[in-house]
Amino acid sequence: MKQIIIITGAGKGIGKAIALEFAQATVKHEGFEPVLILASRTISDLESVASECRSFEAAADIFPVDIADPAQIEHLVSTTLERYGTIDCLINNAGVGRFKPFTELTEEDFDYTIATNLKGTFFLTQRVFALMEKKRSGHIFFITSIAAETAFKSSSIYCMSKFGQKGLVEAIRLYAKTCNVRITNVMPGAVYTPMWGEVPDAMKSVMMRPEDISAPVVNAYFMPQRTSVEELVLRPVCGDINE
Incomplete structure (x- = not known):
């Protein structure tokens, strides 16, 4: 059965890993046919991820999109509906x-973070x-952060935005x-992704x-429809990394 799955920030890091996990689930779950709608700002990243997903015989469609722009959000959703009929x-x-x-x-730092x-x-x-409410089915994941509950000194605006996401x-x-x-x-703790930039080997380890x-995200998706995994909290064994 085809499942239309939009993944934002799909070009790198956690988004890329989720796309590949869904693609590989075609082997683990008989009859599962994901159509992966891969959205990110960098088309070269999307093309690479889409190619990997297709190697597992999963369908993948790419959208170079900046979700800070409402017009690009509308393009992503309306085009997906035109092509596939649902989400x-x-x-x-x-x-x-x-x-x-x-x-x-700075104000620019604030606007940049809050806009996305x-x-x-x-x-x-x-x-x-609105679409899912009308058809009375669907699953929405928010990849927030432990920064949605725990403040860090160097992350004032980021924490503010993640606390806000949790409220949403x-x-x-x-x-x-x-x-x-x-x-x-x-709510993940410290995950080694490009957002961190250069990281000392001791921290990376x-x-x-x-x-x-x-x-865990894909496993939550495959839970019986009667069951909702409301929260997933994942941290390094050593706890929070305060950088």
Whole structure:
């Protein structure tokens, strides 16, 4: 059975790992036919991920999209509907951050982070949830962060945006539980992704990897429809990394 799955931030890191995990699930789950709608800002990254997904015989469609732009959100959703008629799953993974001491953060840092993490996530989810509410089925994941509950000194705006995402999750869940839509909040700790930039080897050795997050996400998707995994919290064994 075909499942139309939108993954934002699909070109790198956790988003890429989730796409590949869904692609490989075609072997593990008989009859599962994912159509992976891969969205990200960099088309070369998307082309590479799509090629890997197709090697597992999963269908993949690419959309170079910046979700901070409402017009691009509308293009992503409307084109997906034109091509496939529905949306079964949304993985809200796209996220950005600027990491500096509180007194050094600028208005540009604020606008850059909030435009994607809050504005973009809100309006993409609003558009997709309306479709799922109408058909009374679907699953929306939010890849937030432990920074949605725990503050870090160098992450003032990022924490603010992630706390905000968690508030959105809780509000949407009030609607979702009345129309059979599943909502899952995924809160990873430190995962070694390009967002971290250069990382010392000692730190890298204790950080999680994107595939550590993607497997639980896809497993949550395959839970029986009567069951919703509401939260997934994943941390390195050593605990939080305060960088």
